[in-house]
Amino acid sequence: MEVQPLIDHLSRYVTLSDVEISLLKSRITFRKYPRNQFVVQQGDICRHESFVVSGCLRTYHIDRQGNEHIIMFAVEDWWTSDLGSFISQTPANYNVQCLEPTLLIQFSQENLETLYQEIPVLERFFRIILQRAYVAADKRIIQNFSLTAKERYLEFRNQYPQIEQRVPQYMIASYLGITKEFLSKIRHQLMTE
Amino acid sequence: MEVQPLIDHLSRYVTLSDVEISLLKSRITFRKYPRNQFVVQQGDICRHESFVVSGCLRTYHIDRQGNEHIIMFAVEDWWTSDLGSFISQTPANYNVQCLEPTLLIQFSQENLETLYQEIPVLERFFRIILQRAYVAADKRIIQNFSLTAKERYLEFRNQYPQIEQRVPQYMIASYLGITKEFLSKIRHQLMTE
DNA sequence: GAGGAATATTAATCTAGTTTAATGTTTCTT
DNA sequence: AAGAAACATTAAACTAGATTAATATTCCTC
Structure with a gap:
């Protein structure tokens, strides 16, 4: 059914035979979430790696003072968890919440481990995903250090x-x-210059 | 010779046979750096993963305005690169510089790939290292968002x-x-309260 | 042990971004 | 179509941290 976007996505990085694809299909779960529902909640253990077939999600952290900090968004063709x-398999630091009705393809730890045995190139694929996540996290640290809020906003707008x-x-x-107020100010500045 | 700290370190995560250890030894390089020397320079391609036998290093990024931002330090028993x-194998965003005379054990890409074939558990080991690096990067993003400078300093002092x-x-x-001036101010505050 | 380099402190002034609070606008629901 | 909820803007007062600049202190090195 809706598995094609995942297959296309995987095919961009690794080559899978028909047998491997049916094997893969047998070990994934489709899950539909309504708007505002949580895929992961801070403190829970995150049980799945999720591929976004359709919809939009945010990953955010609530700090000690109760303030929310959004770490990333995810839309079609992205991974989230x-x-x-x-x-x-330790308690999550993040909440992952659907901002729209969302359809995910989920891989549980156990199924993923099995798949690594059955389809070794998937190991390579998920290492690439992890590496990209690491590089992205790294880049964000640098940007937060070295760019002003206005520059970060322009960068974001440009990239996403x-x-x-x-x-x-x-x-x-x-x-x-x-703050939302300061972003509003930045946007005003950008429009009137 | 000085390989023992590495063996001890690996043994904390995976089990290696004597044969595997000698294999490992044959594929590593020792390298001694004097104070201030660079292990990696921004723009170069980072050719090695390095284990710190002795010494101390910093990893830092120079931004567009020419300001330095230290991302991490490394001392005995840490990995750096x-x-x-x-x-x-893309150009480095970071400089890795020795702050003291430093002895490293280095793994090149090629030797590491070979070792993955020869000693499969090493793949597991380096996945763990990558995961830890990712989690650490992640944690820093949260901390930089949610803690004040004073809190971050106390956290650092406490952790390292x-x-x-x-x-x-x-x-x-x-x-x-x-800035160094502001840190000085924080330290003053902490001492006189 | 003297002199210079590197490091650290202090204080005044400045600014990017926050807070608070009020007003406006859009979107959802019935 | 009205009312309420969610979202966005504006502006004034405030603060964490930067900048500048001068002075201390520590640490090499000859």
Whole structure:
């Protein structure tokens, strides 16, 4: 059924035989979430790695003072989960919440381990995914250190134009690490110059 | 010779036979660096993953405005490199510099690939290392968002007491993402309260 | 042990971004 | 179509941390 986007996605990185594809299909789960529902909640153990077939999600952390900080968004063709929690099966630092009705393809730890045996190139594929996540996290550390809020906003808009249209501004502010009021000010500045 | 610290370190995560250990020994390189020398330079491709036998290093990024930002320190028993660059053999975002005379055990890409074939559990080991690096990067993003400079300093002091003694304060300030003057102020505050 | 380099402190002024609070606008629901 | 909820803007007062610049202190090195 809706598995094609995943197959296409995998095919961009590794080559799979027909047998491997049916094997894969037998070990995945489709799950439909309504708007606002949580795929992972902070404190729970993240049981799945999820591929987004359709919809939009945010990953955020609630700090000691109760403030939300959005770490990433995910839309069609992206992976989402609390990777740290999934990997080491420890309590999640993040909430993963659907911002739209969302369809996910999910891989449980156990099924993924089995698949690694059955389809060795998947190991390679998920190592690539982990590496990309690491590099992205790394890049964000640098950007938060070295760019102003305005520069980060422009960078975001430039890199994720699709996302800016789909999520409310106060969430983008949270992603950028600033208040919604200040983002509003920045946008005003950008428009009147 | 000085390989024991590495063996001990590996043994904490995986079990190696004597045969595997000699195999390992044959595929590593020792390298001694004097103070201030660079193990990796921003823009170069990072050719090795390095285990610190003795000494102390910093990893830092120079941004567009020419400001330095320290991303991490490494001392005995730690791994260091520009992981993003090493993994994907792309130009490094970071400089890795010795702050003391330093002895490293280095793994080249090719030797590491060979070792993965020869000693499969090493694949597991380095996946764990990558995961830890990812989780650490992740944690830092959260901390930089949600803690004040003072809180981050206390956190650092608490988590890396050994390092605070070994590196100059202005580098700690850079690691915390603040100026040396402001760190000085924080320290003053902490002492007089 | 003197002199210079590197490191650290202090204090005044400045600014990017926050807070608070009020007002406006859009979107959802019935 | 009205009312309520969610989202966005504006502006004034405030603060964490930067910048600048001068002075101390520590640490090499000859």
